[in-house]
Amino acid sequence: MLTRAQKTHRYYHITIPVALFCFWTVSTLHGFVAYGLVKPSTYVVPTLVALAVGTLVGYLFTLRKALQVTSEQFRAIADQAQEFVYLRRVDGVYDYVSPSCAEITGYSVDDFYRRPSLMDQLIYPEDLPLWQNHVHSVNEGGANDSFDIRLRTVDGRIKWINHICMPIYDEQGKQTGVRSTNLDITARKEGEDKLRQASSIFMHVTEGVVITDAAIKVVAVNQAFCDISGYAEDELLGNTPRTWRSQQQDDAFYQAMWNSINSKKQWRGEIINRRKNGDLYPAWLTISAVSDERGRITNYVSIVSDISNIKQSQERIEYLAHHDVLTGLPNRHLLNDRLEHAIQRAHRNKTQVAVMFLDLDNFKSINEGLGHPVGDKVLKVAADRLDQVVRDEDTVARIAGDEFSIILEDIVDTESVAILASNILAAYASPFNIDHHELHVSASIGISLYPDDGDDVTSLVKNADAAMHQAKDKGKGCYCFYTQALTSAALERLYLENQLRKALGQDEFQLFYQPQYALNTGKLIGAEALIRWQNKELGLVSPDRFIPLAESTGLILPIGEWVLYEACRQIKTWHDDGLDLPRMGVNVAGQQVQHGDIVHTVKRVLEATSLDPMYLELEITESFIMRQAEEAISTLRALKELGVTLAIDDFGTGYSSLSYLKILPINKLKVDRSFVKDIPNDKNSEAIVRAVIVLGKSLQLEVIAEGVETDAQEAFLKSEACDEVQGFYYSRPVPADEFTKILQLSMESVSEACATDD
Numbered sequence: 171m172l173t174r175a176q177k178t179h180r181y182y183h184i185t186i187p188v189a190l191f192c193f194w195t196v197s198t199l200h201g202f203v204a205y206g207l208v209k210p211s212t213y214v215v216p217t218l219v220a221l222a223v224g225t226l227v228g229y230l231f232t233l234r235k236a237l238q239v240t241s242e243q244f245r246a247i248a249d250q251a252q253e254f255v256y257l258r259r260v261d262g263v264y265d266y267v268s269p270s271c272a273e274i275t276g277y278s279v280d281d282f283y284r285r286p287s288l289m290d291q292l293i294y295p296e297d298l299p300l301w302q303n304h305v306h307s308v309n310e311g312g313a314n315d316s317f318d319i320r321l322r323t324v325d326g327r328i329k330w331i332n333h334i335c336m337p338i339y340d341e342q343g344k345q346t347g348v349r350s351t352n353l354d355i356t357a358r359k360e361g362e363d364k365l366r367q368a369s370s371i372f373m374h375v376t377e378g379v380v381i382t383d384a385a386i387k388v389v390a391v392n393q394a395f396c397d398i399s400g401y402a403e404d405e406l407l408g409n410t411p412r413t414w415r416s417q418q419q420d421d422a423f424y425q426a427m428w429n430s431i432n433s434k435k436q437w438r439g440e441i442i443n444r445r446k447n448g449d450l451y452p453a454w455l456t457i458s459a460v461s462d463e464r465g466r467i468t469n470y471v472s473i474v475s476d477i478s479n480i481k482q483s484q485e486r487i488e489y490l491a492h493h494d495v496l497t498g499l500p501n502r503h504l505l506n507d508r509l510e511h512a513i514q515r516a517h518r519n520k521t522q523v524a525v526m527f528l529d530l531d532n533f534k535s536i537n538e539g540l541g542h543p544v545g546d547k548v549l550k551v552a553a554d555r556l557d558q559v560v561r562d563e564d565t566v567a568r569i570a571g572d573e574f575s576i577i578l579e580d581i582v583d584t585e586s587v588a589i590l591a592s593n594i595l596a597a598y599a600s601p602f603n604i605d606h607h608e609l610h611v612s613a614s615i616g617i618s619l620y621p622d623d624g625d626d627v628t629s630l631v632k633n634a635d636a637a638m639h640q641a642k643d644k645g646k647g648c649y650c651f652y653t654q655a656l657t658s659a660a661l662e663r664l665y666l667e668n669q670l671r672k673a674l675g676q677d678e679f680q681l682f683y684q685p686q687y688a689l690n691t692g693k694l695i696g697a698e699a700l701i702r703w704q705n706k707e708l709g710l711v712s713p714d715r716f717i718p719l720a721e722s723t724g725l726i727l728p729i730g731e732w733v734l735y736e737a738c739r740q741i742k743t744w745h746d747d748g749l750d751l752p753r754m755g756v757n758v759a760g761q762q763v764q765h766g767d768i769v770h771t772v773k774r775v776l777e778a779t780s781l782d783p784m785y786l787e788l789e790i791t792e793s794f795i796m797r798q799a800e801e802a803i804s805t806l807r808a809l810k811e812l813g814v815t816l817a818i819d820d821f822g823t824g825y826s827s828l829s830y831l832k833i834l835p836i837n838k839l840k841v842d843r844s845f846v847k848d849i850p851n852d853k854n855s856e857a858i859v860r861a862v863i864v865l866g867k868s869l870q871l872e873v874i875a876e877g878v879e880t881d882a883q884e885a886f887l888k889s890e891a892c893d894e895v896q897g898f899y900y901s902r903p904v905p906a907d908e909f910t911k912i913l914q915l916s917m918e919s920v921s922e923a924c925a926t927d928d
């Protein structure tokens with residue numbers, strides 16, 4: 171590779187001898203012509219001058235040759251150098267550029283010769299201030315300089331170089347340029363970066379890292395491990411992992427661990443370690459063996475994660491998955507597990523297991539009437555009382571809402587189970603005092619026995635549930651053992667429920683209307699709307715059969731709303747058709763009132779049907795009103811404010827409190843038909859009916875007697891001055907078209923009576 175100077179002066183060594191020879195020839199010829207051949211001075215002087223000049227030139231040539239050799243040696247070295255070497259004049263022109271410039275920068279030697287100061291243009295923009303400083307200080311006569319800097323190669327890559335720069339001066343000490351070597355240190359820089367990152371990770375990672383040598387002596391630990399273990403770094407360095415061993419793992423554990431490390435170069439798993447303060451903690455540990463290039467293990471790197479929190483969360487999740495949060499009792503899953511095991515044990519030991527299914531009787535009223543916080547407290551007290559009655563080895567579980575289940579193992583005889591059931595009922599006998607409320611909570615209990623009533627979890631729980639429903643049907647607050655007959659009853663109930671769910675959508679309901687009359691005038695004063703269910707498969711289903719089911723399944727809400735709408739629509743239609751009906755009585759189930767939406771529902775229905783509220787009478791059962799007296803009052807008042815009238819249905823059956831009767835916003839008492847039925851044979855019934863009529867009068871309430879079937883009953887009621895009557899004696903409940911005829915007849919008789927009066 172030729173430098174720019176070599177290229178310029180490559181023919182000088184021929185030019186100078188030729189010039190000397192010309193000088194000697196011209197001088198000698200000049201002497202010969204001027205002084206003649208014989209005179210020595212004519213050729214001696216030029217010869218001496220030529221010899222002297224020749225000697226001097228020869229010396230200079232030797233000197234130059236020596237310089238040229240040195241320069242060629244420099245070039246040879248520079249050409250071979252890994253570094254990119256250049257000589258640059260102060261004006262930026264390159265006198266020499268080594269070939270490795272192409273490898274480092276991507277630009278060729280000729281690119282550098284052609285483009286002065288090319289190096290300045292390659293500097294990475296962020297490093298330009300550093301470079302410009304350097305150039306400035308070199309130009310200002312600065313000394314040698316060495317630093318790392320980034321440049322951008324021809325294809326846009328960034329490379330790190332170590333730049334060494336020395337100023338070049340002429341004989342007068344004036345700086346003529348610079349000599350520079352540039353070593354590509356990109357790989358080293360990347361290595362340093364990686365090392366820095368690794369070191370940063372080592373120091374800051376939240377997992378503990380322990381590095382041992384091949385002899386398993388700790389050579390490095392990070393801060394995280396010191397935090398986890400409680401040891402300071404210098405307490406660990408030089409020691410072995412025995413320092414934090416917990417002795418919780420046996421020899422076989424360590425044997426398996428080392429087998430894995432030796433064969434797979436790695437082991438990972440859970441381990442119990444001991445902190446410096448003696449506490450044990452679970453850790454997730456990964457140990458990796460590190461080998462040198464010859465495959466010899468040089469170190470072991472352990473990564474330790476303290477998983478105490480994860481373990482605690484796991485245990486919490488496990489607990490929540492198997493327990494009821496409110497009461498802390500096992501939930502349905504755990505109950506099923508335990509029952510499964512109990513059955514297996516009983517099977518092996520030829521013993522019996524009893525399953526009790528317990529449902530609180532009036533919990534819904536409390537929960538909805540007094541609010542869920544009170545309901546929650548009731549459930550807790552109910553759970554505590556249960557827990558106190560059963561044996562330690564029995565399982566008490568809360569399986570849903572107000573339903574609990576108890577597993578009794580190793581029972582000697584069914585009598586002992588019955589005694590326990592009685593004890594549970596007795597435990598609920600005393601009132602629950604919650605938030606200043608004295609609440610009376612009873613329970614219904616169903617009992618099934620393994621192996622007689624089922625040999626698996628599902629059938630035992632299902633049969634205990636069926637027995638519990640039997641206890642409810644028997645009047646609540648009692649217990650029942652499962653019998654085979656209950657299964658068919660439960661199946662029928664399920665079938666009925668499924669049909670009932672579809673009934674509204676399939677338009678299977680219809681309203682019948684039963685007339686009500688003023689006893690002293692015989693005038694039609696109203697009608698009671700009574701629902702009928704015509705099902706394709708079941709035929710006509712009595713409300714006595716499906717209303718309790720609708721109430722227990724919550725279906726009473728949509729069904730009740732449908733009844734309300736249909737009754738209001740019908741009376742409005744009659745009115746629009748000019749048929750006079752002063753009042754329409756509609757039965758409202760307790761749940762509809764408790765649900766809290768009844769006021770809005772009634773308002774919405776009245777608006778939708780454009781019925782004047784004065785024509786609507788809501789009949790609410792006495793038992794519900796008295797159970798929920800305090801809570802019901804505000805709802806009844808709101809209903810009254812809408813303009814509707816209110817009647818207490820089935821009066822006489824629900825232990826009315828006189829104090830409540832006085833403040834309830836009601837208009838009418840409806841004597842239950844069970845009392846009317848026994849008139850005139852039963853003096854007690856007569857006395858009750860008489861008392862209700864007197865009570866109604868004293869409270870300025872109207873009294874209607876329902877279930878009137880005979881003229882004797884009517885005569886009795888007349889003699890006691892009962893206001894109104896309803897019953898088969900006058901008419902059975904009839905469909906709307908038949909009732910239209912009753913209405914028309916009634917209007918005709920009224921106009922006849924008016925005509926007679928006239």
Ligand SMILES: Nc1nc2c(ncn2[C@@H]2O[C@H](COP(=O)(O)O[C@H]3[C@@H](O)[C@H](n4cnc5c(=O)[nH]c(N)nc54)O[C@@H]3COP(=O)(O)O)[C@@H](O)[C@H]2O)c(=O)[nH]1
Nearest residue numbers: 700701713714717733757758759819877878879896897898
């Ligand atoms: N929540 C709702 N309950 C309703 C609705 N429709 C009816 N019911 C309740 O179902 C029970 C049975 O009702 P039903 O079979 O319709 O019986 C009513 C009358 O038919 C019957 N009655 C009337 N007069 C006589 C009679 O002289 N003798 C006799 N043996 N029975 C007679 O009484 C029932 C009306 O009772 P009541 O509502 O108490 O006035 C019943 O409890 C209904 O309340 C509904 O839409 N929603």
